[in-house]
Amino acid sequence: MSTQTPSGASAASARETTEGTVYTVTGGDWDEIAQSAAKSDDERIIVNMGPQHPSTHGVLRLILEIDGETVTEARCGIGYLHTGIEKNLEFRTWTQGTTFVTRMDYLTPFFNEAAYCLAVEKLLGITDEIPDRATIIRVLLMELNRISSHLVCIATGGMELGATTIMIYGFRDRELILDIYELITGLRMNHAYIRPGGLAQDLPPGAVDQIREFVKKMTKNLPEYDKLATGNPIFKARMQDVGYLDLAGCMALGATGPVLRSAGLPHDLRKSQPYCGYETYDFEVPTADTCDSYGRFLIRLEEMRQSLRIVEQCLDRLQPGPVMVADKKIAWPAQLALGPDGLGNSLDHIKKIMGTSMEALIHHFKLVTEGFRVPPGQAYATVESPKGELGVHVVSDGGTRPYRVHFRDPSFTNLQAMAAMCEGGQVADVIVAVASIDPVMGGVDR
Amino acid sequence: MGLEEKLPSGFLLTTVEQAAGWVRKASVFPATFGLACCAIEMMTTGAGRYDLARFGMEVFRGSPRQADLMIVAGRVSQKMAPVLRQVYDQMPNPKWVISMGVCASSGGMFNNYAIVQGVDHIVPVDIYLPGCPPRPEMLMDAILKLHQKIQTSKLGVNAEEAAREAEEAALKALPTIEMKGLLR
Amino acid sequence: MSDANGNGVNPEKDLGASNLPGQRGDKGEEIRVQRGMFGANNGGDTSGYGGLVRSIRLPGAATRPYGGWFDEVADELEGALEEQGLVPENVIDKTVVDRDEITFHVEREYLLRVAQTLRDDPALRFELCTGVSGVHYPHDKGRELHAVYHLRSITHNRLIRLEVSTPDADPHVPSLVSVYPTNDWHERETYDFFGLIFDGHPALTRIMMPDDWQGFPQRKDYPLGGIPVEYKGAQIPAPDQRRSYS
Numbered sequence: 001m002s003t004q005t006p007s008g009a010s011a012a013s014a015r016e017t018t019e020g021t022v023y024t025v026t027g028g029d030w031d032e033i034a035q036s037a038a039k040s041d042d043e044r045i046i047v048n049m050g051p052q053h054p055s056t057h058g059v060l061r062l063i064l065e066i067d068g069e070t071v072t073e074a075r076c077g078i079g080y081l082h083t084g085i086e087k088n089l090e091f092r093t094w095t096q097g098t099t100f101v102t103r104m105d106y107l108t109p110f111f112n113e114a115a116y117c118l119a120v121e122k123l124l125g126i127t128d129e130i131p132d133r134a135t136i137i138r139v140l141l142m143e144l145n146r147i148s149s150h151l152v153c154i155a156t157g158g159m160e161l162g163a164t165t166i167m168i169y170g171f172r173d174r175e176l177i178l179d180i181y182e183l184i185t186g187l188r189m190n191h192a193y194i195r196p197g198g199l200a201q202d203l204p205p206g207a208v209d210q211i212r213e214f215v216k217k218m219t220k221n222l223p224e225y226d227k228l229a230t231g232n233p234i235f236k237a238r239m240q241d242v243g244y245l246d247l248a249g250c251m252a253l254g255a256t257g258p259v260l261r262s263a264g265l266p267h268d269l270r271k272s273q274p275y276c277g278y279e280t281y282d283f284e285v286p287t288a289d290t291c292d293s294y295g296r297f298l299i300r301l302e303e304m305r306q307s308l309r310i311v312e313q314c315l316d317r318l319q320p321g322p323v324m325v326a327d328k329k330i331a332w333p334a335q336l337a338l339g340p341d342g343l344g345n346s347l348d349h350i351k352k353i354m355g356t357s358m359e360a361l362i363h364h365f366k367l368v369t370e371g372f373r374v375p376p377g378q379a380y381a382t383v384e385s386p387k388g389e390l391g392v393h394v395v396s397d398g399g400t401r402p403y404r405v406h407f408r409d410p411s412f413t414n415l416q417a418m419a420a421m422c423e424g425g426q427v428a429d430v431i432v433a434v435a436s437i438d439p440v441m442g443g444v445d446r
Numbered sequence: 447m448g449l450e451e452k453l454p455s456g457f458l459l460t461t462v463e464q465a466a467g468w469v470r471k472a473s474v475f476p477a478t479f480g481l482a483c484c485a486i487e488m489m490t491t492g493a494g495r496y497d498l499a500r501f502g503m504e505v506f507r508g509s510p511r512q513a514d515l516m517i518v519a520g521r522v523s524q525k526m527a528p529v530l531r532q533v534y535d536q537m538p539n540p541k542w543v544i545s546m547g548v549c550a551s552s553g554g555m556f557n558n559y560a561i562v563q564g565v566d567h568i569v570p571v572d573i574y575l576p577g578c579p580p581r582p583e584m585l586m587d588a589i590l591k592l593h594q595k596i597q598t599s600k601l602g603v604n605a606e607e608a609a610r611e612a613e614e615a616a617l618k619a620l621p622t623i624e625m626k627g628l629l630r
Numbered sequence: 631m632s633d634a635n636g637n638g639v640n641p642e643k644d645l646g647a648s649n650l651p652g653q654r655g656d657k658g659e660e661i662r663v664q665r666g667m668f669g670a671n672n673g674g675d676t677s678g679y680g681g682l683v684r685s686i687r688l689p690g691a692a693t694r695p696y697g698g699w700f701d702e703v704a705d706e707l708e709g710a711l712e713e714q715g716l717v718p719e720n721v722i723d724k725t726v727v728d729r730d731e732i733t734f735h736v737e738r739e740y741l742l743r744v745a746q747t748l749r750d751d752p753a754l755r756f757e758l759c760t761g762v763s764g765v766h767y768p769h770d771k772g773r774e775l776h777a778v779y780h781l782r783s784i785t786h787n788r789l790i791r792l793e794v795s796t797p798d799a800d801p802h803v804p805s806l807v808s809v810y811p812t813n814d815w816h817e818r819e820t821y822d823f824f825g826l827i828f829d830g831h832p833a834l835t836r837i838m839m840p841d842d843w844q845g846f847p848q849r850k851d852y853p854l855g856g857i858p859v860e861y862k863g864a865q866i867p868a869p870d871q872r873r874s875y876s
Contacts, residue, residue: 079838080526084560091869106483171493254812370875377689393763406763525840559855
């Protein structure tokens with residue numbers, strides 16, 4: 001941490017810059033700095049919090065100008081996790097792109113994949129040809145993902161307030177969802193399961209039963225969060241009227257998701273611009289009129305309940321069928337099954353391409369190494385991620401690789417509201433406000 | 447560091463080495479250095495089901511000055527690299543580094559302008575842990591392997607001797623590019 | 631093998647063939663002419679595909695009616711611009727309707743007025759801007775850099791796209807921060823990655839890359855920056871150095 005004071009004696013190491021004397025202090029030197037600042041009481045102190053700080057929700061850097069305990073100005077420094085994923089996508093095929101996008105906002109992998117695939121499918125013009133089963137499984141996984149993302153938000157948000165119990169609870173329930181992911185996709189995180197045209201493979205046997213079991217368990221576990229936190233006076237005192245952002249502020253700053261809904265506007269893309277058949281599901285969009293962190297917390301809890309409702313409806317609708325488009329120019333050639341070596345394999349398919357059909361072998365080789373071509377043009381697809389509107393702008397030049405992919409990540413946009421929420425408040429409330437935005441730096445920086 | 451570094455080689459030093467290793471390995475304090483996806487798995491490891499507390503290290507220190515293990519969990523960007531080095535420099539000796547996940551170990555799939563291709567360009571790494579992200583069990587395995595390493599670590603003149611031997615062995619080792627046949 | 635304009639083979643001959651990729655007629659905007667295949671452009675042509683010439687075209691301007699509510703938005707926008715004493719043809723370069731999305735290509739000097747009109751006109755009311763995305767077309771001379779905005783109207787439940795193009799030699803676009811404050815970080819990001827300068831932005835600095843970074847990393851002329859990877863004793867080049875399909 002470094003503190004900037006124009007004057008004042010301190011034991012910390014000092015150096016002259018064009019801005020004035022800069023003292024670099026760490027850990028134990030704080031008392032002296034606070035004393036020397038108190039002596040000359042009209043000094044402003046700029047505190048640099050992060051990028052490595054236990055309660056900034058990842059590698060987020062907050063630059064706070066403080067006057068006593070009051071934050072007079074707040075700014076964010078981001079980019080500490082910039083990964084260049086958008087550039088990397090331009091050197092991989094359209095299908096390989098899912099492997100990259102799933103690592104953007106690593107708490108909402110299925111939303112990234114689904115948004116990307118919806119955009120690619122729009123470019124391909126096959127939006128209507130996606131099999132029903134694939135769409136239902138997409139919705140199912142996205143809603144499970146919404147629960148797991150909100151659980152991490154509540155868990156880490158609680159931990160940043162100092163409530164470690166709620167963190168243990170949140171991660172306990174998240175593990176249940178991760179078990180389902182692992183059964184279905186083989187991975188706990190970063191799945192690359194949703195592919196342009198459908199899904200990588202069908203649900204494995206036993207998945208539906210395990211999800212039903214989970215819904216039962218989760219319905220029982222959800223009230224525990226209410227008991228633990230909702231009525232808790234300390235929790236309420238820390239969260240109520242903190243991180244205030246009203247509707248006008250939300251619209252100007254482009255905030256979406258729980259932040260916007262906490263200002264009372266029931267804007268949810270699942271209702272207003274339905275994708276993946278959301279118009280046929282029965283669920284409600286919770287709102288609050290408090291515009292504060294507590295309202296966002298309550299909205300997240302209620303959204304988890306609504307997601308459970310959607311998951312149940314998905315399970316009831318599942319009918320056997322294909323999970324990939326019928327078009328063999330796009331669909332992966334083989335329907336893979338789990339081999340004895342733990343990897344996906346298809347002996348029938350290998351027999352066919354190696355033994356009987358040279359054309360099938362050529363087709364397999366071309367599709368897997370070269371990939372399919374996407375007609376030139378651009379498309380913008382959006383999904384309602386747990387954080388807000390996740391938009392994907394995809395440009396194709398007719399090649400086998402994306403020409404440009406841009407993710408409009410809700411964390412990135414919502415984090416801009418940090419200054420509006422924190423200025424004029426207490427230093428400790430900054431943590432609460434940032435936690436209520438729920439930024440995931442992987443999504444912010446990409 | 448302390449007196450133990452100045453002991454002469456012999457029975458006394460090896461006894462002190464064993465005692466120090468045993469004490470050190472039993473109370474490793476990791477610094478919170480979560481960067482990306484791996485950080486979530488690191489938190490999961492500390493939470494209920496996997497329960498890192500069984501190995502005496504559930505307390506993740508907020509300040510690097512109170513920590514002796516840095517788990518670099520996630521991709522290190524060019525912008526984060528100086529920060530990471532500063533945090534490492536702030537940690538008191540003796541200190542260890544686990545490079546968690548393939549991005550921290552080698553840059554992984556993000557072979558591009560933004561990501562440091564392996565955190566060993568910046569800090570010395572004791573344990574490389576593959577996986578994207580590694581499962582919590584794998585992180586615990588890495589931690590237990592680190593415990594073994596700490597237990598057998600040398601002190602004083604023995605440490606100098608060990609470092610010299612390691613350097614000689616590394617100089618003699620055949621580079622991978624010159625190896626012949628199937629490299630399995 | 632090239633037509634009178636020297637634009638390469640026009641794919642209109644094969645318009646009937648549905649199995650060929652990238653067939654969108656001759657109406658489109660040509661952004662690039664591609665020669666050869668498999669990215670083998672250094673050394674002799676052993677593939678036999680070296681003489682292949684293909685023109686890459688993006689969807690071109692649409693004619694009325696655009697269909698659905700697109701006409702309503704276009705009419706309202708043109709009417710509102712006329713009220714302000716502007717000639718819509720000068721402001722809107724062209725209107726593209728493709729894949730159920732409408733794109734207004736706006737001349738950059740009018741971008742701010744158009745955005746203000748789109749936000750404030752009661753019949754348009756695009757109150758939410760979802761940021762700006764930069765696209766770099768290095769071979770599209772005079773219009774190399776594009777800034778793409780998506781505007782959402784919650785009132786009318788609509789989404790439109792604005793696109794502005796600038797030459798690489800003069801990469802200036804007016805900033806929309808005064809109309810949509812949400813574009814603050816988005817414009818900084820686009821500046822950081824593409825070098826597009828948004829005039830009127832309150833603090834146009836790098837946001838993702840370190841402050842002293844050289845170059846704009848997501849432009850097409852900026853290399854991916856990967857390093858060769860050694861795997862089982864063999865060197866595997868970075869993804870942008872490998873031979874690839876083109």
